[in-house]
Amino acid sequence: MSQTKTGSAATTEAPAKEPRGARRKRETRQRLMKAALELMAARGMDGVAINEITEAADVGFGSFYNHFDSKEAIHAELMREVLNSFGETMDHISNNLEDPAEILSTAVRYAVQRSADNPVWGRFLIQTALSADILSGLGQYMLRDIQRGIASGRFKLKDPLMAFTSVGGTVIGALTAQMEFAPADSTAKKVAQQLGLNLENIPERTASTVLQILGLTNEQADEVAHRPLPPVELRDSLF
Amino acid sequence: MSQTKTGSAATTEAPAKEPRGARRKRETRQRLMKAALELMAARGMDGVAINEITEAADVGFGSFYNHFDSKEAIHAELMREVLNSFGETMDHISNNLEDPAEILSTAVRYAVQRSADNPVWGRFLIQTALSADILSGLGQYMLRDIQRGIASGRFKLKDPLMAFTSVGGTVIGALTAQMEFAPADSTAKKVAQQLGLNLENIPERTASTVLQILGLTNEQADEVAHRPLPPVELRDSLF
Numbered sequence: 001m002s003q004t005k006t007g008s009a010a011t012t013e014a015p016a017k018e019p020r021g022a023r024r025k026r027e028t029r030q031r032l033m034k035a036a037l038e039l040m041a042a043r044g045m046d047g048v049a050i051n052e053i054t055e056a057a058d059v060g061f062g063s064f065y066n067h068f069d070s071k072e073a074i075h076a077e078l079m080r081e082v083l084n085s086f087g088e089t090m091d092h093i094s095n096n097l098e099d100p101a102e103i104l105s106t107a108v109r110y111a112v113q114r115s116a117d118n119p120v121w122g123r124f125l126i127q128t129a130l131s132a133d134i135l136s137g138l139g140q141y142m143l144r145d146i147q148r149g150i151a152s153g154r155f156k157l158k159d160p161l162m163a164f165t166s167v168g169g170t171v172i173g174a175l176t177a178q179m180e181f182a183p184a185d186s187t188a189k190k191v192a193q194q195l196g197l198n199l200e201n202i203p204e205r206t207a208s209t210v211l212q213i214l215g216l217t218n219e220q221a222d223e224v225a226h227r228p229l230p231p232v233e234l235r236d237s238l239f
Numbered sequence: 240m241s242q243t244k245t246g247s248a249a250t251t252e253a254p255a256k257e258p259r260g261a262r263r264k265r266e267t268r269q270r271l272m273k274a275a276l277e278l279m280a281a282r283g284m285d286g287v288a289i290n291e292i293t294e295a296a297d298v299g300f301g302s303f304y305n306h307f308d309s310k311e312a313i314h315a316e317l318m319r320e321v322l323n324s325f326g327e328t329m330d331h332i333s334n335n336l337e338d339p340a341e342i343l344s345t346a347v348r349y350a351v352q353r354s355a356d357n358p359v360w361g362r363f364l365i366q367t368a369l370s371a372d373i374l375s376g377l378g379q380y381m382l383r384d385i386q387r388g389i390a391s392g393r394f395k396l397k398d399p400l401m402a403f404t405s406v407g408g409t410v411i412g413a414l415t416a417q418m419e420f421a422p423a424d425s426t427a428k429k430v431a432q433q434l435g436l437n438l439e440n441i442p443e444r445t446a447s448t449v450l451q452i453l454g455l456t457n458e459q460a461d462e463v464a465h466r467p468l469p470p471v472e473l474r475d476s477l478f
Contacts, residue, residue, distance in 0.1 A: 047283055049286070085303075143434075159437070164446070166452070169405070169410070170401075173411065174401075195382075195399075205400070208398075208401075213452070
């Protein structure tokens with residue numbers, strides 16, 4: 001009889017209880033991801049301990065392991081999340097544009113502007129680009145866009161590896177510069193201003209520079225880099 | 240009399256004892272610096288605890304504070320050391336060459352080759368370039384070299400900030416690529432080879448790319464980038 005009662009209680013409670021449990025689990029996982037993202041963006045994966053993540057997420061230490069096997073696992077999951085969301089945005093951009101130069105220009109302007117608006121995102125993007133296998137992270141999207149431009153004849157490269165390195169480095173440099181210039185008391189900004197450097201429209205100027213590295217003339221590159229931006233849909237539960 | 244004796248003992252012992260103490264102190268400081276360098280190159284300053292530095296250096300935790308006020312202080316000292324040694328090398332190079340393009344080319348080839356030979360040095364250089372104020376680190380030498388080239392008319396720039404960002408980013412990208420390609424089981428290398436990318440002479444190709452960003456033609460840049468390297472004297476107690 002007690003068995004029947006337990007069974008019946010389980011049966012009546014299950015439909016309500018199960019979703020609640022699943023929702024809680026998802027929410028806890030999300031809190032852990034957000035906490036790890038902030039901490040790892042600032043210090044890198046190796047600089048963060050699991051108990052710091054659980055404390056920041058206000059979750060018991062042990063329950064970390066209900067969601068992730070290790071620190072490496074949550075870091076890999078964050079990379080996948082940042083890259084998937086970036087990749088979806090890139091797919092959206094390239095499905096709506098024809099010109100490979102405009103596709104790359106739009107992606108670059110988007111990444112540079114977004115890193116200024118959201119430095120955690122930008123720092124994480126830089127870290128993943130530099131620490132992971134270059135060609136399995138952010139680089140894969142850039143490489144795809146560059147290869148498309150080569151295939152169509154829009155980009156003319158004598159040294160594809162160096163063009164790729166230079167384009168990637170220029171984008172990372174611009175992401176870094178945007179974040180350095182962002183704070184009100186930025187030293188880099190003061191120095192740059194003392195040197196008389198122009199700090200306006202960095203996303204467009206980065207896109208133009210990248211296109212010149214890929215063989216467009218100054219004038220061609222500037223024209224493409226200043227075309228109106230198509231609307232970009234963001235899918236970003238984490239940010 | 241006991242006073243005289245103490246005095247005389249101090250007089251006879253002091254010349255031998257003082258240097259020994261000073262030497263020990265210097266050696267301990269050096270061990271702490273080397274340990275911090277290795278750890279911070281791998282994980283960044285924030286990712287390393289003081290007790291990890293003292294353990295790796297085989298020094299008592301407390302004696303850290305005989306040498307440095309904080310983790311920030313030893314990190315700043317390491318940056319100064321890496322940058323000073325790099326700066327001395329750069330000064331040596333620029334004192335022995337006339338052409339601003341050749342000076343920058345030599346500096347770039349030196350940095351890229353050295354990061355392949357000594358990944359700890361390379362990783363630290365990348366970190367300091369990205370984490371500190373851009374224009375107070377590695378960037379100051381690049382900026383100086385680029386400004387010299389502008390003044391002499393050798394470099395022609397429409398957008399100095401973007402040229403600077405792109406040159407810096409290209410160098411950092413090449414340093415990263417060299418270190419990614421270095422291990423025998425390198426994934427990045429395998430992918431690059433599958434794509435048919437040429438992995439030879441990256442220091443020279445980086446220099447050529449940088450010079451093209453600064454307005455030299457492909458042919459001019461290649462010629463400068465392949466000039467014989469002047470001998471470089473290294474002053475590097477830490478590496």
